[in-house]
Amino acid sequence: MSATSTLPGGATGPGPAAAPGAAAPGALVEFRGLRREFGPTVALDGLDLTARPGELLALLGPSGCGKTTALRVLAGFEHPDAGEVLVDGEDITRVPANRRDAGMVFQSYSLFPHLNARDNVAFGLRVRKVSAAERRDRAAELLGLVGLPEHGDRFPHQMSGGQQQRVALARALALRPRVLLLDEPLSALDAKVRLSLREEIRRLQLSLGITTIFVTHDQEEALSMADRVAVLNAGRLEQCAPPAELYERPATAFVAEFVGTMNRLPGQLTDGGRVAVAGVTLPVDGEIPRSPAVEVLIRPENMTATADERGTATVVSASFFGSVTRVLLDLPGGGSVKADVPSRDAGALAPGVRATVRPADRPVLVVPAAAGTGA
Amino acid sequence: MAALTPTASATSPAAPPPKEATPAASSVRRRSRPRVWRGAVLVLAGIYFVVPLLASFVFTVHTPGQGVSFEAYTGILSADGFADSLLLSLGLAACTIALSLLLAVPALVAVRLGAPRLGPVVEIVCMLPLVVPPIALVSGITTVLGWGPEYLSTTPLYQTFIVVQNESFPLVLVIAYTVLALPFVYRSLDAGLRAVDIPTLVEAARNCGASMPYVILRVVLPNLRSSLAGASFLTLALVLGEYTIAALLGYQPFAVWIVTISGSQAQTSVAVSLLSLLIAWALLMVLSRAGARAAAGATNPAPGAPTSLSGKE
Numbered sequence: 053m054s055a056t057s058t059l060p061g062g063a064t065g066p067g068p069a070a071a072p073g074a075a076a077p078g079a080l081v082e083f084r085g086l087r088r089e090f091g092p093t094v095a096l097d098g099l100d101l102t103a104r105p106g107e108l109l110a111l112l113g114p115s116g117c118g119k120t121t122a123l124r125v126l127a128g129f130e131h132p133d134a135g136e137v138l139v140d141g142e143d144i145t146r147v148p149a150n151r152r153d154a155g156m157v158f159q160s161y162s163l164f165p166h167l168n169a170r171d172n173v174a175f176g177l178r179v180r181k182v183s184a185a186e187r188r189d190r191a192a193e194l195l196g197l198v199g200l201p202e203h204g205d206r207f208p209h210q211m212s213g214g215q216q217q218r219v220a221l222a223r224a225l226a227l228r229p230r231v232l233l234l235d236e237p238l239s240a241l242d243a244k245v246r247l248s249l250r251e252e253i254r255r256l257q258l259s260l261g262i263t264t265i266f267v268t269h270d271q272e273e274a275l276s277m278a279d280r281v282a283v284l285n286a287g288r289l290e291q292c293a294p295p296a297e298l299y300e301r302p303a304t305a306f307v308a309e310f311v312g313t314m315n316r317l318p319g320q321l322t323d324g325g326r327v328a329v330a331g332v333t334l335p336v337d338g339e340i341p342r343s344p345a346v347e348v349l350i351r352p353e354n355m356t357a358t359a360d361e362r363g364t365a366t367v368v369s370a371s372f373f374g375s376v377t378r379v380l381l382d383l384p385g386g387g388s389v390k391a392d393v394p395s396r397d398a399g400a401l402a403p404g405v406r407a408t409v410r411p412a413d414r415p416v417l418v419v420p421a422a423a424g425t426g427a
Numbered sequence: 428m429a430a431l432t433p434t435a436s437a438t439s440p441a442a443p444p445p446k447e448a449t450p451a452a453s454s455v456r457r458r459s460r461p462r463v464w465r466g467a468v469l470v471l472a473g474i475y476f477v478v479p480l481l482a483s484f485v486f487t488v489h490t491p492g493q494g495v496s497f498e499a500y501t502g503i504l505s506a507d508g509f510a511d512s513l514l515l516s517l518g519l520a521a522c523t524i525a526l527s528l529l530l531a532v533p534a535l536v537a538v539r540l541g542a543p544r545l546g547p548v549v550e551i552v553c554m555l556p557l558v559v560p561p562i563a564l565v566s567g568i569t570t571v572l573g574w575g576p577e578y579l580s581t582t583p584l585y586q587t588f589i590v591v592q593n594e595s596f597p598l599v600l601v602i603a604y605t606v607l608a609l610p611f612v613y614r615s616l617d618a619g620l621r622a623v624d625i626p627t628l629v630e631a632a633r634n635c636g637a638s639m640p641y642v643i644l645r646v647v648l649p650n651l652r653s654s655l656a657g658a659s660f661l662t663l664a665l666v667l668g669e670y671t672i673a674a675l676l677g678y679q680p681f682a683v684w685i686v687t688i689s690g691s692q693a694q695t696s697v698a699v700s701l702l703s704l705l706i707a708w709a710l711l712m713v714l715s716r717a718g719a720r721a722a723a724g725a726t727n728p729a730p731g732a733p734t735s736l737s738g739k740e
């Protein structure tokens with residue numbers, strides 16, 4: 053998992069597609085203090101979040117953290133108990149769903165079963181009383197845009213899941229909405245289709261320049277597609293930042309551990325804003341906690357492990373990831389640590405072998421020791 | 428499947444390895460056993476249904492000592508009261524279908540969308556007519572309609588009582604039949620609503636800018652077409668055959684008329700029963716065809732679609 057490889061706009065340049073929706077400029081979307089309770093469950097707990105014009109913002113978070121609820125509030129299917137939603141500065145909190153100007157692709161297959169692909173795409177145009185000829189042209193254009201020019205006559209049950217979600221995307225774009233909402237549109241698809249479709253969504257989004265909010269609980273998806281990623285936890289925003297920043301400089305311990313893989317090692321604060329961990333002393337990045345017991349967060353790629361007969365750690369297992377091998381080691385004081393070792397050097401680190409682990413000499417995040425965490 | 432089996436048996440004698448032939452043969456034998464049973468059950472059921480129909484038919488055309496004659500059938504149209512009672516029944520059926528669908532469709536859709544937790548309550552209410560005997564229903568109705576103290580005679584309530592009992596088109600029967608049809612209408616619609624994800628479809632349509640009435644008309648109803656057809660047919664069959672309530676309230680729709688003439692013209696009455704059975708059967712065919720065509724968009728793959736080919740085994 054390397055998040056740094058896909059900097060915003062880096063991997064996926066503007067595609068060659070024509071831009072029939074380019075007339076709709078990206079809108080500014082703001083959530084302000086959104087709160088929504090379902091009985092005892094607090095789905096949104098004062099969510100503040102802004103999507104900038106034309107950006108792809110991914111909402112990332114564990115299951116039940118309120119991602120779908122936030123999106124549904126924006127689409128008008130859910131009403132907040134408190135707070136407001138603004139699009140281009142205009143408060144739309146009380147605007148009914150059918151006048152929201154936000155196209156949505158749902159997690160479950162949501163095409164109208166009694167209509168073929170063309171009529172599904174043209175449904176919104178028909179609602180708007182657009183002429184039949186124009187509907188046909190526009191539907192054909194959109195189906196071309198999502199790569200299904202030949203599928204206009206197919207009914208939903210005659211299409212694969214990936215094709216259905218493409219048609220749903222075309223349907224969501226048909227009315228040239230100011231905002232595009234995607235609620236885990238790829239989660240029902242198999243890995244390969246998912247990969248190609250997310251690239252296409254990104255390409256399309258860039259060429260249309262439409263503000264897009266993309267809900268996912270797959271961090272790889274979020275980090276690889278989005279301009280910025282908003283990490284939600286228990287109905288609140290933890291951090292909203294570009295993928296690389298999220299990965300390199302997580303604002304909170306939750307983000308640090310939710311995004312990517314993170315080691316938590318017991319540390320000792322020393323003078324001069326440094327922390328002693330695993331036999332070395334490293335500079336502290338960011339805030340220094342006041343609590344006496346601290347833990348240090350270090351990514352596996354910033355740990356080195358070398359086979360060493362006098363080492364104190366013991367190799368438990370090694371997983372081959374291509375260019376690197378992730379080695380899991382037991383530490384003498386209990387707890388374990390993961391280290392990414394170049395695969396060509398990993399041969400010596402067989403299970404049972406003694407080894408020395410050492411963090412790379414770079415600033416590290418330090419958090420108060422969590423109760424009950426042995427490491 | 429049927430196409431596959433002969434091919435397999437045709438190749439296995441030619442193919443040298445006997446190992447393959449054995450499992451194939453045993454599987455054929457295993458499969459032929461249920462086939463025998465299926466045939467037996469089918470024949471028994473067929474006898475059960477066909478014999479009474481045949482006996483009825485013979486009764487209508489054959490009079491002992493007088494030979495065969497189709498008079499019972501040719502005389503139906505001119506029989507006294509046939510057209511009136513049939514038209515009355517069809518009219519009652521049409522009104523009952525309209526009323527019960529108007530009541531049930533919005534209620535069930537609303538419950539599904541807005542208050543899923545009320546679902547069981549609605550189900551119980553809708554199924555209640557099944558456990559209330561028609562006799563109880565009739566005595567209830569007569570009690571209510573008979574209750575009309577003199578001082579109310581100038582009020583709209585009294586007028587309503589009189590209108591619903593209008594001899595030429597007794598609306599009170601429509602009301603009673605709607606209650607009787609409710610369980611069938613509910614079952615049919617409920618199955619239809621379960622088959623599609625109505626809440627998501629509604630949200631998708633709202634997201635496309637559709638108002639709620641538009642959504643119901645253009646998205647919900649088209650996807651319920653076959654279950655609407657089913658509900659209509661069940662209601663039609665119920666109204667055409669209903670005797671107890673109509674007879675006890677003193678009206679003469681089709682079923683009551685058949686029983687009435689059976690005293691004087693037994694053959695005609697049986698002939699009419701047979702014909703009405705055939706008509707109902709034909710209607711069922713038409714409706715299920717219509718339902719299948721409506722569902723073609725939803726379930727029946729068009730010719731050439733790959734889904735059907737891979738779908739069968």
Ligand SMILES: Nc1ncnc2c1ncn2[C@@H]1O[C@H](COP(=O)(O)OP(=O)(O)OP(=O)(O)O)[C@@H](O)[C@H]1O
Pocket residue numbers: 090093094095113114115116117118119120121122269
């Ligand atoms: N209609 C509802 N009625 C009751 N509780 C609800 C409802 N919708 C959501 N919730 C609750 O609100 C919380 C947030 O739900 P939400 O669907 O927004 O989560 P999510 O982040 O989308 O999760 P997932 O990744 O599993 O889709 C959950 O605890 C959920 O159980």
Ligand SMILES: [Mg+2]
Pocket residue numbers: 119120121
């Ligand atoms: Mg969700």
